[in-house]
Amino acid sequence: MKSLLLAAGFGLFATTAFAAPEAYVLDPSHSQIVFHYNHLGYSTGTGMFSGFEGKIAFDQADPAASSVEVAFPVKTMLTGWQARFDHFMSKDFFDATDDEMVTFKSTGIEVTGDKTAKITGDLTLNGVTKSVVLDAVLNQAGDHPMEGKPWAGFNATTTLLRSDYGLGMFAPYVSDEVALDISVEAMKAE
Template sequence: MKSTLLAAALIASSTAAFAEAQKFALDPSHSQVVFSYNHLGYSTTTGMFSGFEGEITFDEANPENSSVSVSMPVKSMFTGWEAREGHFMSEDFFGAKDGDLITFTSTGIEVTGDKTANITGDLTMNGITKAVVLAANLNQVAPYPFGPNEGVPTAGFNATTTVVRSDFDLGQFAPYVSDEVEISISIEAFQQK
């Protein structure tokens, strides 16, 4: 009985909390940005970025009024092969210095279904800003089930997009190494008090 009352209280407080837009902070330990590209027609190479920060303002009642901003260090790239990462950080590609960031800031959201939306925003990479569209899916919004964040309203999203790396002056070896890079994003974010 006690647990049923607690669950009902959590659901009620979660529902009340989303009556207006709420701010959520990304949980970097359970969020990933993964990229993949074709290598000479032989294989698909993947990598990921970590250590990113960001904030989501989520309006569950009117999702089109939501927004997202994310940044990640260029040097947090991991591909599983140190020599490749070193090459990507060289002047052939990023010419990365400590503190260089990749950022995304939403500029508009078009709701496409009960849990889907197209998020348009400005992607800045290698000092160049281009508009991109993320095809996003809301996985769930629910109180976190256990641990130090137990009961904290938590949102989870997946999104995908394709970027053309030469648009960001990163087109070395194209078209032999594909100019198009597929990006897959999965994030968790905790509501801020």
């Protein structure tokens, strides 16, 4: 889920004046991954990951050579209800340890428009690694008005199948499909 997406934004900056590849880091206070799933047809369950870190390398001469890496502990999941969180961390789902990580590492970027891209990458979740594609949109790039340094923000979406990651308990009653909405800000690294 992992976000994840910054490479898309940077792959879209072909017209921005960067002299060489530059390193950016996620702003953990303004980056989040929200997930949604259907609960028995009655409601839409929602959860979130936030406060995570990641890094991006942007290559102006060859945006498709840019990359992104993100990692965060499974136990940083927010569900809004302790009993639901406890169930997600149980043997029914993640059986998560304190150091179990969710990771995403890009393997390719396809620029699809002036402000859009598809980021392909390896998502490791629950000990399973699968290739996923994120549909990304660049929101804005430029100097941050309060920080006074280069900043970028974008959104991305994808859909995962829980069963692909060994998390299919109660499917199809609780939807196997989980929609991800990702919103990320990144700052130029010091």
